[in-house]
Amino acid sequence: VTSIDGLGYSILVETDALARLGTLIRDHAPAHRYAVVTDENVARHYLTRVEQALATALGNATAATGHVHSVVIPAGEEHKTREQWARITDALLAHGCARDTTIVALGGGVIGDLAGFVAATYMRGVPVVQIPTTLLAMVDASVGGKTAVDTPAGKNTVGAFHPPALVVIDPATLTSLPTRELRAGLAEVIKHGVIANAAELERVSAVAPELLARTASPSAVESLIERSVRIKAHVVATDEREHGLRKVLNFGHTVGHGVEAASSYQLLHGEAIAIGMIAEARLAERLGVAEHGTAEHVERAVTTVGLPSRIPSGIAPGLVIELMQSDKKRRRGMLEYALPHRVGTMAGESSAWGIAVEENVVREILARLY
Numbered sequence: 001v002t003s004i005d006g007l008g009y010s011i012l013v014e015t016d017a018l019a020r021l022g023t024l025i026r027d028h029a030p031a032h033r034y035a036v037v038t039d040e041n042v043a044r045h046y047l048t049r050v051e052q053a054l055a056t057a058l059g060n061a062t063a064a065t066g067h068v069h070s071v072v073i074p075a076g077e078e079h080k081t082r083e084q085w086a087r088i089t090d091a092l093l094a095h096g097c098a099r100d101t102t103i104v105a106l107g108g109g110v111i112g113d114l115a116g117f118v119a120a121t122y123m124r125g126v127p128v129v130q131i132p133t134t135l136l137a138m139v140d141a142s143v144g145g146k147t148a149v150d151t152p153a154g155k156n157t158v159g160a161f162h163p164p165a166l167v168v169i170d171p172a173t174l175t176s177l178p179t180r181e182l183r184a185g186l187a188e189v190i191k192h193g194v195i196a197n198a199a200e201l202e203r204v205s206a207v208a209p210e211l212l213a214r215t216a217s218p219s220a221v222e223s224l225i226e227r228s229v230r231i232k233a234h235v236v237a238t239d240e241r242e243h244g245l246r247k248v249l250n251f252g253h254t255v256g257h258g259v260e261a262a263s264s265y266q267l268l269h270g271e272a273i274a275i276g277m278i279a280e281a282r283l284a285e286r287l288g289v290a291e292h293g294t295a296e297h298v299e300r301a302v303t304t305v306g307l308p309s310r311i312p313s314g315i316a317p318g319l320v321i322e323l324m325q326s327d328k329k330r331r332r333g334m335l336e337y338a339l340p341h342r343v344g345t346m347a348g349e350s351s352a353w354g355i356a357v358e359e360n361v362v363r364e365i366l367a368r369l370y
């Protein structure tokens with residue numbers, strides 16, 4: 001078992017951790033009651049096991065004794081809403097869950113963000129244990145304490161900082177994750193390499209084929225996840241509330257969010273971020289911020305793992321630019337970008353890691369990314 005500390009909570013990375021979840025939770029996040037929040041897909045594979053483990057943590061033989069409750073919501077980003085927040089909250093209230101309840105978020109980033117936001121607000125805040133079951137949630141969403149729901153005005157427009165009490169990462173849960181989702185998660189692994197460690201790009205490229213073919217060894221998958229989580233944990237520990245350094249985690253995301261929305265969410269988040277990283281690396285070179293060759297290096301990593309590297313032909317650059325405007329990161333009316341200096345090192349320290357760029361320059365870069 002690997003425990004990543006430094007954030008005030010433990011992040012455990014361990015193949016088959018779910019098999020001893022009862023002990024882990026009893027030791028790291030003891031409570032009188034547990035409320036599991038999950039979605040229909042994840043429930044099918046893992047809910048019974050998790051309920052039984054929680055019952056064990058409570059010292060009960062089965063979950064039927066009444067101290068473990070589960071709320072299952074439909075799967076998908078379209079359910080990361082205030083309506084589901086209310087539904088989950090109402091279910092907990094109906095069960096008589098009081099302040100001695102710990103919420104267990106079992107699922108991908110949608111569940112992590114939504115259940116985390118329920119935990120942030122329920123009874124003015126109760127603990128949450130994150131059990132991420134997608135690669136994206138393992139290396140990114142479950143770590144750092146950002147929680148949110150979407151509104152018609154945009155993604156993550158209502159939320160809170162609510163760090164988890166514990167994060168349990170069981171790479172064995174990736175077995176049931178669709179390959180397209182698994183590959184999309186690799187975009188965030190590549191992003192962490194660009195931010196902090198160039199060698200990660202070569203490691204991702206080396207492990208990806210076996211990971212995607214489901215033939216990688218458990219230890220190879222564990223260490224891929226562990227290294228990526230360490231990078232995120234280090235950035236978050238330095239700047240938990242995103243006043244500065246944490247902004248580097250937005251690399252690829254300003255353009256990526258625009259592409260994601262312009263595709264009407266037909267592209268998965270990680271797929272759009274892959275395209276966004278190439279666009280922003282080219283932008284960095286064009287502005288003289290990044291060394292020559294940086295964009296090509298990023299693009300090689302993206303294409304090696306089979307992620308898309310071009311904006312789909314049906315999506316006009318103007319639409320991407322328009323949808324990028326809803327982004328929260330702005331400076332003097334111009335959008336801000338987190339840009340690399342080279343692979344492994346980010347630029348922009350003197351401007352709090354955000355670099356404002358004129359729209360016409362971005363438009364020019366996008367026009368060439370088809």
Ligand SMILES: NC(=O)c1ccc[n+]([C@@H]2O[C@H](COP(=O)([O-])OP(=O)(O)OC[C@H]3O[C@@H](n4cnc5c(N)ncnc54)[C@H](O)[C@@H]3O)[C@@H](O)[C@H]2O)c1
Nearest residue numbers: 041075108109110111133134136137140141146173176177
């Ligand atoms: N809080 C943060 O810091 C942060 C960071 C990055 C992303 N996010 C958020 O994360 C969300 C995206 O997360 P995601 O990519 O995990 O999507 P997701 O939660 O929608 O999961 C993707 C799909 O995989 C299914 N699934 C999950 N685990 C499975 C498993 N083990 N086996 C089979 N099916 C499984 C889900 O039901 C869903 O259909 C977005 O809402 C994004 O805003 C948050």
Ligand SMILES: [Zn+2]
Nearest residue numbers: 188253269273
């Ligand atoms: Zn992301």
